[in-house]
Each structure stands twice: as structure tokens, then as C-alpha cells.
Amino acid sequence: MNTKWLRAGKLDVLIDNGFLRYVKHGDVEIIRSIYAAVRDKDWNTIIPTVKFTKEVILENSFEISFQAKYIQNEINFEANFVLKGSIEGEISFAMNGRALTTFMKNRIGFCVLHPLNECVGKKITINNTEVHHFPDLIAPHQPFLNVKSMLWNPIENIEADVEFEGEIFETEDQRNWTDSSFKTYCTPLSNPFPKSIENGEIVSQKIVLKVNIHQNYLNETRPKATELLTNRENRSIAHIGLGISTQDILLSEFHISHLRKLKINHLKADFYLFQSGWEQDITNAILQTQQIETKLECVLHFGENIEKEASDFLKFVDAKNISFYTILLLQFRKAGLAQAIQNQLITLFKTCLTSTPIGIGTDGNFAELNRANLDVSVADFISFTINPQVHATDNLTIMENVQAQADVVKSAKILSKGKPVHIHAITLKRRFNTVAQNPNPTEKPKTDERQITQFCADWTQASIQTLYAAGAASVTYFETVGQRGILDKEVFPVYKKLMNF
Numbered sequence: 001m002n003t004k005w006l007r008a009g010k011l012d013v014l015i016d017n018g019f020l021r022y023v024k025h026g027d028v029e030i031i032r033s034i035y036a037a038v039r040d041k042d043w044n045t046i047i048p049t050v051k052f053t054k055e056v057i058l059e060n061s062f063e064i065s066f067q068a069k070y071i072q073n074e075i076n077f078e079a080n081f082v083l084k085g086s087i088e089g090e091i092s093f094a095m096n097g098r099a100l101t102t103f104m105k106n107r108i109g110f111c112v113l114h115p116l117n118e119c120v121g122k123k124i125t126i127n128n129t130e131v132h133h134f135p136d137l138i139a140p141h142q143p144f145l146n147v148k149s150m151l152w153n154p155i156e157n158i159e160a161d162v163e164f165e166g167e168i169f170e171t172e173d174q175r176n177w178t179d180s181s182f183k184t185y186c187t188p189l190s191n192p193f194p195k196s197i198e199n200g201e202i203v204s205q206k207i208v209l210k211v212n213i214h215q216n217y218l219n220e221t222r223p224k225a226t227e228l229l230t231n232r233e234n235r236s237i238a239h240i241g242l243g244i245s246t247q248d249i250l251l252s253e254f255h256i257s258h259l260r261k262l263k264i265n266h267l268k269a270d271f272y273l274f275q276s277g278w279e280q281d282i283t284n285a286i287l288q289t290q291q292i293e294t295k296l297e298c299v300l301h302f303g304e305n306i307e308k309e310a311s312d313f314l315k316f317v318d319a320k321n322i323s324f325y326t327i328l329l330l331q332f333r334k335a336g337l338a339q340a341i342q343n344q345l346i347t348l349f350k351t352c353l354t355s356t357p358i359g360i361g362t363d364g365n366f367a368e369l370n371r372a373n374l375d376v377s378v379a380d381f382i383s384f385t386i387n388p389q390v391h392a393t394d395n396l397t398i399m400e401n402v403q404a405q406a407d408v409v410k411s412a413k414i415l416s417k418g419k420p421v422h423i424h425a426i427t428l429k430r431r432f433n434t435v436a437q438n439p440n441p442t443e444k445p446k447t448d449e450r451q452i453t454q455f456c457a458d459w460t461q462a463s464i465q466t467l468y469a470a471g472a473a474s475v476t477y478f479e480t481v482g483q484r485g486i487l488d489k490e491v492f493p494v495y496k497k498l499m500n501f
Contacts, residue, residue, distance in 0.1 A: 006062045008085025010213055018050045018066040018081060020093060025213060030154050031162075032113035032181045032400075034093050034207055038070040038077055041104040041194035043435045045391065046070040046077075053080075060087045076100040077108065079203070089211045095166075097203040104194040109167050110205050113174070113181040116403060118154035125151040134182060135173055138411040140370040144171035147184055157214040166205030175411075176367035177390040180403040239474040240464070240501060241266035241297055241325075243425060244285055246445055247482040251291055255481050258491060259292040262498055266297045266325040268424055268476040270363075271313075274303025274332065279316055286322060288480075295325035297476060299424055301332045301363070306341055314352045326474070328359045328383050328424055333434070335362040335372035346378045359383050359422060364434040365390065366408040369415065376416050381473065383422040384412070387430045388459070395455060398428075402462045409470035420473035426463065427478060428456055447483045457493035464501055 003021075006013045011030070014021040023031040038046040047070075054065035062085045070077040079097030084090075095110065119134040126132055127148050134152075135143050144150075147169040150162045167186035174183045186205070187193075197203075242259075244267050251259070269285040271278045282298075289296045302309050317324075329345060331337050337345060342360065349358045357380035362368040369384045376382060386408070388401040412421040425431060429448035450456050460477060467475050478494070479485040486495040 006057060006085060007060045008062065008091050009060055009087050009089035009211075011085070011089050011091070011211060013062075013085055013091065015064065015083070018052065018064065018068065018083070020083065020091070023091065023209065023211070025158060025211070028154055028158060029115040029118055030158065030160050030211060031209060032115045034110060034112050034209075036068070036079065036081070036095050036097075036109060036205075037107055037111050037185070038075065039105065039107040040072070040075060041106060042433055043106055044072075044433070046072045046075055061085055074101060074103045075105070076103070077197075077203075089213070091209040092206065093208075094206040095204065099197045099199055099201045099203075102199045103197060105197050106193045106195075107185065107187060108197065108203050109186040110164075110207050112162060112184040112207060114171075114184070116175075116180050116182075116407070119152070119182060122152055122154075137414060138175045138366070138370060138407055139173040140176070140367070142170045142172050142189070143182075144184070145188070147171060150184065159212040159214075161210040161212070163208045163210075164205075165207075166203075174391065175404040175407045176370055177365045178386050178388060178401055178404040178408055179391055179397075180401050183391075239265035239325075240498075241268055241294075241474070241476040242486065243267070243476055243479040243484075244269040244288055245479045245482045245485055247479075247484075249482050251288060251481065254489075255487065256291050258487055258495065259480060262495075264292075264294055264498075265474070266295045266476070267292070267480065268297035268299060270299045270301060272301045272303075272332070273309035273313055274301070274305070278313075282316070282322070283320075286320075295323075297424060297474075298324045298327045299330065299363070300327060301330050302337070303332060306331070306337070306345065310345055310348065314349070318352065324353065324356045326357045326359060326381070326422070327353065328361060328422070330361070330363050333363070335364065335368040336360050336374040339375055342375065343378050350378075357381055357420075361422075361424075363425070366412065368434065370411065374415070376419060379419065381420040381422050382412060382416040383424045384408075385425040385427070385431070386423055386463075387427045389428075390430060395450075398459060399462065402459065402466050405463060405466045406470040409467060409472050413471065421471070422474040422476075423467065423472055424474075424476050426475060427484070428459065445484055451478070451484060451494070452488075452492045454493045457497040460494050461497050461500075 003016045012024045019035040048068035050066050050068050052066045056063040064083045066081050068079050077099050079095050082094045084092045121136045122134050124132050126144050153159055168188050169184050169186045170188050171184045174181050241264050267289050346358050359381040360379045361383035366384050388398040409421050429446045431445040432443050486492055
């Protein structure tokens with residue numbers, strides 16, 4: 001069994017390679033997904049191989065058993081799962097797993113995803129006594145802790161009740177990583193991680209979902225999708241740019257001609273001031289902006305010697321008489337700069353580059369910005385990055401996650417106290433691992449094979465429309481040329497889509 005819709009009483013349930021993808025009643029989405037995750041010491045998700053051992057599928061009920069093996073590097077873990085759906089509308093999902101080697105892990109266990117449309121702002125009762133609400137603005141930290149049960153109404157006349165067994169669960173707001181869901185998971189992040197799981201250690205958990213549909217159920221009108229922009233005359237998002245290629249590629253006449261036709265607002269380049277060679281990198285970047293007749297979005301990464309690095313940069317650009325679209329000040333792999341120096345540094349840059357907007361933020365996800373408590377008083381804008389597959393990599397999830405891009409802009413506007421929100425790197429795949437134990441400053445961004453396909457073009461169109469509607473002031477997509485670009489020896493479908501904006 002790969003993907004198939006089944007019935008549990010009045011509920012429609014999509015099973016996707018053994019794991020539960022949706023639980024719906026009509027067009028009301030009650031659960032987005034229930035699945036088991038094995039995540040290594042750097043939060044990488046191990047993709048299992050699945051073998052089905054039993055399938056009993058009736059008109060309004062089902063029982064499915066399968067075995068999943070999670071094998072990668074030192075990790076070897078296998079689990080038996082039993083997924084049942086009853087005619088009464090109860091769904092249970094049980095896991096019994098065993099470690100076959102000793103290895104370090106950050107998480108092993110069930111995750112339950114809750115959809116945004118049916119949850120944001122809704123009241124929820126935790127453990128039968130604690131009354132909370134699903135957050136409206138994106139919660140920087142876990143809104144629900146020590147979860148054993150959850151009770152809420154996706155719509156007025158439908159009641160959902162989930163019970164958790166075998167571990168301590170808690171809930172996080174996955175919009176922090178532009179996932180369009182809340183996630184209830186184990187183990188609590190307050191526990192030390194990574195943690196060793198010993199060879200032979202058992203992991204046993206169970207999730208039970210009960211759905212009560214009242215007799216006076218009315219089908220609520222669901223929100224309609226926003227119409228997509230289709231022509232340049234409707235190009236209302238303030239500024240759209242591209243990243244300079246991180247591959248060693250010189251722009252050919254073919255590249256230059258096609259990039260000029262896009263009439264993009266800017267090119268973005270990262271400069272690591274704690275490494276040698278940044279001066280030549282700036283010179284090369286300026287040349288490319290001149291070739292395609294645009295401006296330079298400058299992202300500066302500081303090391304430990306911030307004052308000297310800033311001074312060297314400002315002396316260089318003054319001597320070369322270089323101007324910029326914007327400058328974003330970052331400390332390498334951190335959100336913001338130390339408050340003692342941040343405002344002093346911004347003031348210095350504004351004094352030397354009087355017409356250049358100076359921003360602060362993170363080179364990571366919105367999560368890092370949301371948790372940083374930055375002082376935005378003297379900054380001109382805040383900025384962060386977006387990619388749609390921090391937690392899952394399949395096409396359907398990536399497209400679903402576009403919805404959360406609107407929420408991050410909404411929440412970022414609150415953090416910025418109304419100042420412009422920029423997104424200086426929007427990529428299909430994450431550019432680096434923001435939670436790796438030992439970040440590598442020379443690590444090249446990852447390449448997604450879908451970059452050159454129509455899927456990337458469709459995702460980009462949806463992303464631009466969503467960010468436009470949310471009020472993002474400036475957005476920067478992908479790279480100009482190469483494997484992570486919009487063209488190479490030929491134009492990719494995403495290039496053609498960008499011509500409409």
C-alpha cells in the first residue's frame with residue numbers, strides 16, 4: 001500500500017506509505033498527519049523503508065500492520081506499527097520499536113500535526129483541565145507542555161479528542177519553520193539531547209483519536225484560495241531579487257541577456273568578513289550587478305572581531321565608492337548581534353553609508369528571529385530566510401507549507417514594530433543545518449533536484465503571491481545560475497514563472 005483513502009466511520013483517512021496523512025470529515029481537516037520520526041543528533045530525519053504485514057480494509061473500518069526500518073550511518077532502529085480505524089470513528093496508532101545498535105538521537109516517537117485553518121486561535125483543553133488556545137501569532141516556545149490528552153473543536157459541531165501513551169508529549173508552533181501546522185511530539189526539548197539509545201532498548205507508544213460529530217453538524221464555508229498574480233502590471237510586492245550563484249560560474253552573454261529581461265530589483269550576496277577573500281567577492285558581485293543592471297543586497301557575516309571587521313569593510317567600500325540596495329548585519333550562525341554592539345554598529349554604518357538601509361535578523365529560520373528578542377529601535381528592517389522542508393521533503397508537504405509564509409510575515413511585522421520585513425534567502429532546500437552541533441562556515445548550500453522542474457516554478461508562484469499578500473517588503477529567491485539557480489545552459493520553468501512578476 002502506497003497512498004489510499006480509507007474510511008473510519010464518518011471520517012476519511014489518507015494512508016501514505018503506512019503513515020496517516022489526513023483525517024477529515026467532509027472538507028474539515030481534523031488532523032494533518034500522524035507519523036513516527038527518528039531524528040539523529042543534528043535533527044536530520046531518517047527516512048524509513050516500510051514493509052506491510054497485514055491489511056484488512058472494510059467499507060467503514062480498517063486495520064493495517066507494517067514494519068519500518070530506520071537505517072543511516074550508526075543508526076539502526078526498527079519498529080512494528082498497527083493502525084486501526086473503527087466504524088465508531090476512533091483511530092489508534094501503536095508503535096513497538098527496538099534499537100538494533102547503540103546510537104545518539106534527538107527524537108524517536110510519534111508526531112501529531114494539527115492544521116492551521118481549523119486550529120489557529122481555537123480553544124483547546126489539555127489533560128482535561130488546562131484551557132489554552134492555539135496561538136494566533138507564532139509562538140516562539142512550546143504553547144502546551146506535559147501533554148497526555150487534547151480536546152478541541154475544529155469547527156463548532158465537531159469535537160476531537162487525542163490521547164497519548166508511552167512518552168511525555170508537548171506542542172510546538174511549526175510556523176516558526178514555515179510549516180503549515182502545529183506539532184505535538186515527544187520527547188520534551190527540556191530533556192537533555194542528544195541522548196544515547198542503547199542496543200536492544202524498547203520504544204513503545206500509542207496515539208488514540210476519537211471524533212464526535214454532532215447531529216446538528218453544518219458544513220462551514222472554507223476560506224477560498226487567493227487568486228494568483230499573472231502579469232507584470234500587478235507586480236505589487238515591493239522588491240524581488242535573486243541570490244548570486246554560489247557556484248564558480250561566470251555569467252555568459254546568454255545568462256546576462258536573460259537576467260536583464262527579468263528586471264529584478266537586486267542581487268543578493270553573502271560576505272564572510274572573518275574569512276580572507278571577501279574583498280574580491282564584493283568586487284565580483286558588483287560586476288554582476290553592473291552586467292544585469294541592478295543593485296546589490298549585501299549580507300555581512302561577522303566573526304568574533306566585529307569592530308575590526310566592520311572597520312575594514314567600511315574602509316574598503318569607501319575607497320571603491322560602492323553603493324548598496326541594503327546591508328544586513330549578522331553574526332555568523334546566530335540571530336542578531338550582541339546588544340552591546342548592535343546599535344553602535346548600525347549607527348556607524350548609517351553614518352558611513354547614509355542612503356543605505358541597514359537591517360538585522362538571522363541567516364536561519366524565522367524561529368531563530370522569533371526567539372532572539374532583538375532591539376529593532378535603530379534598524380531599518382529585519383530579515384530572515386525561508387525554506388519549505390525543514391521537517392519533511394515530499395511535494396505535497398512543500399506545497400502545503402506555503403500557507404505558513406503569510407503567518408511568518410504577520411508575526412515578523414509585530415517583532416519589527418512595523419518596520420519593513422525582508423526575506424533575504426528563499427530556497428527550495430535548506431541552505432545549511434541551523435541546528436548542527438558543529439556548523440561549517442565553508443559548507444555549500446544543498447541542491448534540490450526539483451529546482452529545474454515545473455514543481456519549483458509552481459511553488460515559487462504560490463510563494464510570491466503569499467508573501468505579496470502578507471506585505472513582505474523585499475524577497476530574494478534562489479540563485480541566478482547553476483544547480484540552485486533559475487537558468488543554466490537553458491532557462492528553467494521557474495525563470496518563465498518569474499517573468500510574470
